[in-house]
Amino acid sequence: MTSLSGSGLQTSKVPAARVTELAARLQREIAGEVLFDAASRGRYSTDASIYQVMPVGVVIPRHQHDLQVALDIAREAKVPLLARGGGTSQCGQTVGDALVVDTSRWLNQVVEFDPEARTVVVEPGMVLDDLNRWLKPHGLWFPVDVSTSAQCTIGGMAGNNSCGSRSIHYGNMVHNVLGIEALLADGSQGYFGFLHELPASERMRELARQVQRIAEREQPNIQEHFPKVLRRVGGYNLDLFDCQNQRPYDPDGQVNLAHLLVGSEGTLGVTRRIKLRLSPLPRHKVLGVVNFPGFYQSMDMTQHIVKLDPTAVELVDRTMIELSLENPAFRPVIEKALIGQPDALLLVEFAGEDAGELRRQLDRLSELMADLGLPGSVVCMIEGAEQTALWNVRKAGLNIMMSMKGDGKPVSFIEDCAVPLEHLAEYTAKLTEVFHKHGTEGTWYAHASVGTLHVRPILDMRRDGSDKMRAIAEEASELVRAYKGAFSGEHGDGICRGEWVAWQFGPQLNAAFKEIKQLFDPDNLLNPGKIVDTPRMDDHSYFRFPRTYQPIPVTPVLDWSGWDVLRDPLTGEQSAPGSAGDPTGGLIKAVEMCNNNGHCRKFDAGTMCPSYRATRDEQHLTRGRANTLRLALSGQLGSEGLASEDVKAALDLCVSCKGCKRECPTGVDMAKMKIEARAAWASKHAIPLRERLIAEMPRYAPYARHLASAVAAVERVPLLSRWVKRRLGLADQRALPSFVGNFLAEASDTGSATQTREVLLFVDTFNNYMEPENARAARRVLEAAGYRVHFNQAPGQRPLCCGRTYLASGQVGKAKAEAKRALEHLLPFVERGVAIVGLEPSCLLTMRDEFLRYGYGEKAVVLSKASFLFEEFLLREHQAGHLRLDLKPLAETRALLHGHCHQKAFDALRPVEQVLRWIPKLEVRTVETSCCGMAGSFGYEREHYEASMQMGELALLPAVRKAEADDLVVADGTSCRHQIHDGAQRTALHVARVLERALA
Structure with a gap:
């Protein structure tokens, strides 16, 4: 066990000298990464649970030999070992005072594949979505489709006995695992599979005999105490030896010893490879979204809906609906599913080979709901894209729930109790009464089809939350027992539910579980404290926010008001009036919004998180950065806070893409947090020449264009060019910036003074001095559309600037000054109805984002609402019937479009696609990409x-x-x-230039 010592990291029970020796041996003997520094340990001290336990150290094995060596060294040093995948466990399974081994970075390959037998063998770090993408061309998939499929690993899924939305049709992890190759605690290797497949080694044969002996001895207790529901994952799966031939795990009745390891949470062995049973991909799917006016109705009617043989029936409650409507990425998706203002939704999916039959099943669903008194309550979704979009909202359910601001959060501890379906409505009603008794409310979602609802009461774990957690858990357990359900239905035991194993299974079976642990791991080295000999769920020494937790004083440079809102969990009303108005408050609360669920570890779509996609390093991940910031702001990394070296290193590869601003369901805005960290660093350290040159570019650009010929001459002399770039810290492979013009110096307001339609073209530094042809094209298009064009340059002054270049170096004061200049000049235009239109996404969208955090109040809000990217403005005017653009076909018939990260963060890429499609005969294809990698000056920097x-x-x-x-x-x-020019030797055009070429 560990403890939190006021400020500073938790301390380990392993002696410091032994830790030093362990780290040295690992560094010498393995090829992978060995991380024993405080920040790295801190990043692996949490998962998606409420717990924090500092590991002894972290190993990231590069290959299977490293895994073996790490176990051998840990065993010889008598240091516990904890194998970890995506770190998305919700009960604390993947945190501990141990050597953490992260298999997700390199041990993630397909080892064997047999399409005829429909089997695949994978390493434990293989991510579920990656596996299913690999299998898709073969018409197969692994159907245990958990909500964290974009980040969870197969090894972690096996460790937890994961289930997924479609378990009513495909079963749980334990029903789909055929074999596991594992390392045992004594260092030996063993294959766990069907009894006839077991290797001839005496160790494996003896393990099988002893487990069978225990299981046969405990048959009466197994029959009495093992819950008779599909969803139950507590304890060890001793019922795999079922002497009454009622084996739940294999359809042909064979005993498979691998099923003992499934759900064992890494306490019996360290997985090397896993053999999986695959299923054919269904040819067609349809989705019926049933809208319910009352929550109880949705629960009561589920038992009737499942008789239609759906593949999934998933719940979305009112809280999740409302939070989805607040999220810009989810709002348009959830709106399509709503009929009025329902209190709950059930997502009912049918899958199969016959599309016509599936549509008839949707008709039967609608008829059933009419018979049950809810005619016209079903939204039918036939198209795959809209189904996928809605399922993605449901899969983000946990993160959506955790997006509540303030200290009160939905807490997981009775989250996946499972009860027989006929009792589901009554169970939820009585549990709601329990919540109200303790002054709180619960959030509900997930697997209605199998009686497992993810319910989280809203608690403040910094105050009295742990006391309420204990009381609610005790009352909930009585309900579960009364309905003959399972206390742990899906997410495992871990720290949170470990103490309830004995309650669920009784003292004799609990003793049998300890006997099995002793049989496999006599020295208690593999993930100790899980399943057997567990701590109490409310032991504060394990909490992420124990009573001793205290943020260090910090004065932010941005306005974080709104993040520290405290709301009454029953009424939703703000319970601390005025707290949200403190512009210096809320920074630590914003950082703490990260619940560690790891949604940022995705690779399938969107922008987030580009640095992690490139490195697969937890440090360079939104979650890893948020953890680092939280540890720093709570004094656990020392007294430097945001100005620490650890914070600087964690943010080093953050390209401020703002992908997390839109795609993180809990709204972690790392780009904005990086501004705070850079400002804190700049307040204590000198700003290097390179950063000062980049920051001051808008000021010296008017003069730099006179040096264009000198810059060109430098580039023509390779030795001189390399010397200059290295002195400035620039990459040899990049060309020095070239300032070729000054558009604003030659521009003046255009059009007739009698024209009523006006627009102000905000020409940024880059498009003014480096690529003035873009500004000329935009002016010509706007003029052709009938607008009088104004510009962002006051007489006798240098051009207005968004100030963005100052933010990267932490010079927030100068950025605010530029924003103030812009506000003073632009607001008179805005007040008479003139839109502000920009060309460069990062500059224009600064007015819609950072300007709002500078403390300029309503003025910034007014400007934000009047600011548009060039294509956004054109689309708005087109939709209003104001636009007159006569476009002709181009010589080119296809366009490949890449979206700027900030366009995607603000949902501003679709307007580009739409205006390009105005050009006759032009086919537009958008590249599904994350960040391009240049990210302002980032790609120019040598390191x-x-x-x-x-x-x-x-x-x-x-x-x-x-x-x-x-x-x-x-x-x-x-x-x-x-x-694109440097990496692919192609010239890319701004959309304004494409439209200019198409002008008739």
Whole structure:
């Protein structure tokens, strides 16, 4: 057990000298990474639970030999070992005072595949979505489709006995695992499978005999105490030896010893490889979304809906609906599923080979609901895209629930109690009464089809939350017992439910579980304290926020008001009036919004998190950064707070893409947090020359264009060019910035003074001095559309600037000053109805984002609402019937579009797609990419060039290279165009230039 000592990291029970020796041996003997520094340990001290336990150290094995060596060294040093995958466990299974072994980075390959037998063998770090993408061309999939499929690993799923939304049809993990190759605590290797497949080693044969002996001895207790529900994952699966031939795990009745390891949470062995049973991909799917006016109705009617033989019936409650409507990524999706203002939704899916039959099943669903008194309550979704979008909202359910602001959060501890379906409505009603008794409310979602609802009472774990947690758990357990259900139905035992194993199974079976643990792991080295000999669920020494937790004083440079809102969990009303108005409050609360669920570890779509996609390193992940910031702001990494070296290192590869702002369901805005961290660093350290040159670019750009010929001359002399770039810290492979013009110096307001339609074109530094042809094109298009065009330059003053270049170096004061200049000049235009239109996404969208956090109040809000990207403005005017643009076909017939990260963060990419499609005969294809990797000056910096190119090579640059020579490549971002030029030797155009070419 560990404890939190006021400020500073938790301390380990392992003696310091032994830890030092362990770290040294690991460094010498394995090829992978060995991490024993405080920040790295802190990043692995949490999972998606309420707990925090500092590991002894972290090992990231590069290959299977490393895994073996790490176990051998830990055993010889008598240091516990904890194998970990995605770190998404919700009960504390993957945290402990042990050597943590992260298999997700390198041990993630397909080892064997037999499409005829429908089996696959994978390493434990293989992510579920990656496996299913690999299997899709073969018409197969692994159907245990848990909500964290984009980040959870197969090894972790086996350890937890994961279930998924479609378990009513496909079963749980234990029904789909055929074999496990594992390392045992004594260092030996063993294959666990069907009894006839077991290796001839005496160790394996003896283990099988002893487990069978225990199981046969405990048959009466197994029959009496093992819950008779599909969803039960507590304890060890001793019922795999069922002497009454009622084996629940294999359809042909064979005993498979691997099923003992499934759900064992890494306490019996360390998984090397897993053999899985696969299923054919269903040819068609349809989805019926049933809208219920009352929550109780939805629970009561589930038992009737499952008789229609659906593949899934999933609940979305009112709280989740409302939070989804507040999230810009989920709002348009959830709106399509609603009829009025329902109190709950049931997502009912049918899958099969006959599309016509599936539609008839939807008709039967609608008829059933009419018979039950709810006619017209079903939204039918036939198209795959809309089904997938809604399932993604449901899969993000946990994170959506955790997006509540303030100290009160939905807490997981009775989250997946499972009861027989006929008792589900009554159970939820009585549990709601328990919540109200303790002054709180619960959030509900998930697997209605199998009687497992993820319910989380809203508690403040910093105050009296742990006391209420204990009381609610005790009352909930009585309800579960009365309905003959399972206290642990899906997410395992871990720290949270470990103490309830004995309650669920009785003292004799609990003793049998201890006997099995002793048989496999006599020295208690494998993930100790889980399943047997567990701590209390409310032991504060294990909490992420124990009573001693105290943030250090900090004065933010941005306005974080709104993040520290305290709300009454029953009424939803703000219970601390005025707290949200403190502009210096809320920073630590915003950081703590990260619940560690790991949604940022995805690779399938979206922007988040580009640095992790390139490195697969927890440090360079939104979750890893948020953990680092939380540890720093609570004094657990020392007294430096945000100005610490650990924070600087964690944010080093953050490209401020703002992908997390939109895609993180709990709203962790790492780009904004990076501004705070950079400002804190700048307050204590000198700003290097390179950063000062980049920050001050808008000021010296008017003069730099006179040096264009000198810069060109430098570039023509390779030795001189390399010397200059290295002195400035720039990458040799990049060209020095070239300032070629000054558009605003030659521009003046255009159009007739009698024209009533006006627009102000905000020309940023890059498009003014480096690529003035974009500004000229935008002006021409706007003029052709009938607008009088104004510009962002006051007479006798330098051009207005968004101030963004100052933010990267932490000079927030200067950025605020630029924002103030912009507000003073632009607001008179806005007040008379003139829209502010920009070309560079990162600049214009600064007015919609950072300007709101500078403390300028309503003025900034007014400007934000009047600010549009060029294509957004054109689309708005088109939809209002104001736009007159006569466009002709181009010589090119295809366009490949890359979206700037900030466009995607603000849902501003779709307007680009739409306006390009105005051009006759032009086919537009958008590249599904994360960040291009240039990210402003990031890709120019010498130490970041390699990471920059890795990001670009993930999707964007290969897609551009594959494009035909006569295809248009379109990118609105200045840095994106430069990355495409440098990495793929293609010229990308701003959408304004494409439209200009198409003007009739």
